[in-house]
Amino acid sequence: MAEYVIVGNGTAAAGCIEGIRSTDPKGNITVISAEEHHVYSRPLISYLLEGKTDLERMKYRPDDFYERNNVKLIFGKAEKIDTKNQKVALAGGKKIVYDKVCLCTGSSPFVPPFEGLDTVKKKFPFMTLDDALALEKALTPKSRVLIVGAGLIGLKCAEGIAERVGSITVCDLADRVLSSILDAECAAYMQRELEAHGVSFLLGDTAVRFDKNKAYMKSGAEVGFDVLVLAVGVRAETGLAKDAGCTVNRGIVIDTKMQTDVKDIYAAGDCAEGYDSSIGANRVLAILPNAYIQGHCAGVNMAGGSADQKDAIPMNSIGFFGLHCATAGSYPADGEVCEERTEGGIKRLYFKGGRLAGYMLIGDVARAGIYTSLVREQTVIDEEYIDKVKKFPSLAIFSSDIRRKKLGGVV
Amino acid sequence: MKRVYVNEEWCLGCHLCEYNCAFANSGLNDMVKALKGKPIFPRVHIEEDDGITYAVSCRHCKDPLCVKSCIAGAISVVDGTVKIDRNKCVGCLTCVLVCPYGAVAPGPSGAAQKCELCLENSCGAPACVTGCPNNAIVYEER
Amino acid sequence: MRDHFIYPEFEVVRNENRCIQCRVCERQCANEVHRFDPDLGIMLSDETKCVNCQRCVSLCPTRALKIVKSDCRLRENANWSDETIKEIYKQANSGGVLLSSMGNPKPLPVYWDRILINASQVTNPPIDPLREPMETKVFLGKKPEKIRRDAQGNLITETAPQLELSMPVMFSAMSYGSISYNAHASLARAATELGICYNTGEGGLHEDFYVYGPNTVVQVASGRFGVHKNYLEAAAAVEIKMGQGAKPGIGGHLPGAKIVGDVSRTRMIPEGSDAISPAPHHDIYSIEDLRQLVFSLKEATEYKKPVIVKVAAVHNIAAIASGIARSGADIIAIDGFRGGTGAAPTRIRDNVGIPIELALAAVDQRLRDEGIRNNVSLVVGGSVRSAADVVKAIALGADAVYVATAALLALGCHLCRTCQSGKCNWGIATQDPELVKRLNPDIGSQRLVNLMNAWRHEIKELMGGMGINSVESLRGNRLMLRGVGLTAKELEILGISHAGE
8 A cells, every 4th residue: 555645734735635535545644744733724824813713713624634534644843754765754763654755844934144133032933823823922902013024924914913912013125015926006005005004114124133122224213112023034945855855946846746856755835846837937836725736736646646737827815904905927027017096906917928927906806816817827818808808807708609618518 | 416507698687696696695584685775795796798698606616726725725615516614714815816717706794705506595496597587597417 | 759648658666665776677678667876776767668568577586566557547538548549649649550569459359258168967977188088189181071992992091281280279470570589499399399380470481490390380471571492391381371360451561670680581581671561462362363372382392281371350251261262272270350460550450350259150150051161171360368268269160279479478478569669578579689588498488388288288178078088079069168148149150059058
């Protein structure tokens, strides 16, 4: 019987388990989890602090998930992959034999070497459930919170704690919020919404030095705080793979079948650098849907099936205080941009070569998935339909024949 | 598996499906009580374009992107039917971001909702289908 | 110009407590009666445009609507009724002939309702149609006078061409043009499933419907629209239309606006040209002329198809029928004065022709008296409304009946009688694609099949009650009928006794 080992216990791991089981109902699956938790939805930690979910509801899969899938769950830390003997060595000396192993190790917070950071007592990353629970304990209704990093993690953290602290300041070296997914105008729009809910920003500025409860900014400003959240960025966890001889760039390099260049080692999720069809090259796409899809794809291949993923694209749905934002694809500088502003938001479509390369929607995100599918499938849009695409996402952008297939058949 | 299919040829664009859907999922026993003077949140919507109209609702895909993409693990496939656990949903709308049919939308509470074939309410058969005056929406095996 | 003298005939009554402003009424009304007012937040109605077709009433999901007759009346006058006065206003305004649709709505006697059917008691047993076989099949066409044998003494079974029907009902002529493609599709599919026939009317046969040929009667009318060799060959029978019950003595006029696309192709006339059916066939001025056309059509179809001659029920119908029976026609169809139409001058529709019941009795009697009843089969139409009417018609002497209004009702017609507007909200009497698609033939044909199956059951029940087990045995069996409230003259014409006799 096949021995499958999955290192990690997040979304990619859950996908991997379900992928294996869709193909091989019998083989032994062992999951090595560094966190002592049932698989949970990592992006939900901000919602946990906000009170929109709880520990029970944020479980990514039901309580009987491991049992039903006949998975052995081990809490521990994988230290080394012995490729010669096909064994994963755990801290403490335990070794687990594998036929196929999948690395779903995710990423960890990247903390720049700030001067004086060690003098700060209440400082937290914001990645894991334990991070969130620890942060929660430190918060009081009067807390002044400084969040370093105005990306997805930092801002979701801000939203999550907004109602339960005295003040929040977010700083970022970038000149705008959500710089990885939004352009300046869209970012400014989102920033206004956050500011309207009491979050203040110091952008194009960052802390250069900390001293206990004070941050000294590059601009010369000084920010007093009680609690510090470090959300500067993340780094793929690639140590195990590197040791095992896998090629590693920003993440563990995988092909479209999620295989690394070392036999029987697969990787999926935030730790991996897979093919991004929007740029036609490998890239770490640290988004949850991608983690699941990669994990599932890896699982199927590990179990002897055949799956690949060639259409991964960056995409994000994120909202703050009820203002939603959906983005996907790439934003080529030499393409055509179609913009529409309404009272409640912005719509920007980026066309290139007769295709929709990417989009940003703020406010009205209804049926955004239709745009996403155009980007993902790189659909060539006929001249006669281009105006309809620009109008709003609907199935009217397809010919009647295609639409009839979509709505009149099993898809 | 029986699914809801749309015969564009016969859709009149009357929008009755939307109202029947909103009523069916209201939990109330009178349409007036359920819908009068309120915004409605149907799980089927009519798209109109150049005189062509058609209803769109969840296709219950064989390989659903929404299930794979849900950040809360709130969407699952139960006996072929794609279902949203509204209790788990946090309203991030990633499902809206990925659904290629535009068939998922936020409901009144902000949680995502979509057609679940009226299996959970008291209708017995999809209300959009039984209420369609022209068989433009059908519930059948294909 | 709007006629300020005429107050709207109907009122749209909207129960504001129930209306949820879903605007289905607004979207479904081709007459644009309803509209949503965003300022007031309610639905408003323009009653001047309402024809009381009930589309909005039927589709309103909260039953918030009803259309009622306005009680705004002119001063009561037993001689000058409201309707009469309003017609004068209309004509004074327009200077035109008044147009109407569907059958004569006037309160003239309905003889079907004055005729009662017999049932067996004690001395002769009724038959239970659920337990015993009951034959509803009929054959229409010329029947042999007597048994014939060849030189060897074998029975000669060859007969003139017959139209075989599973039940004594056919859908009568409605042209493609006067009704929609989907209405035709519904009729054709239902007739095929039921084993009966529908009738193309004078508008030709759409190429899509040739597959239903074995259940199609094709019509040759005075305009000869769409008549060609394949058309005749496709059919189960060919009908020469001499007249129509709703408008005896006049022709037809389908405005050029309705001669578009497929309608123009099917009628074989240019788009936009008026389709004018002359009042007479210009080649028929006598029974002999008619005989020429009958035999031309038989010749063209190799004597394989029965030929029907359809006439309106008029005063000397018995003599006319006698002539037709001698013309070589296989079937005579008689259309009574209540027969429907897509458009007819009101005065003609409401004042010309005679009731089908009297015409049928007179014709059947005349043909028997002359010994030529077996020369032809008799089909009658002009408001056959139920299985009971069918049974009464058969007992009065008909071989089968034609129904059209009942079929249209099954398709959704609400008898608003404004077919002539072309804006039929039920997708029947219209060529507007947006309206045509409101009639899904999947639903339409099923409803027609349901209706006819229901009638078939009822015909069997009624026959069984009389102790009769086949339509053939009921035909002309006037002893099974009694009149109520009829004069001696009426009873004499109908050839039936009064109840109690």
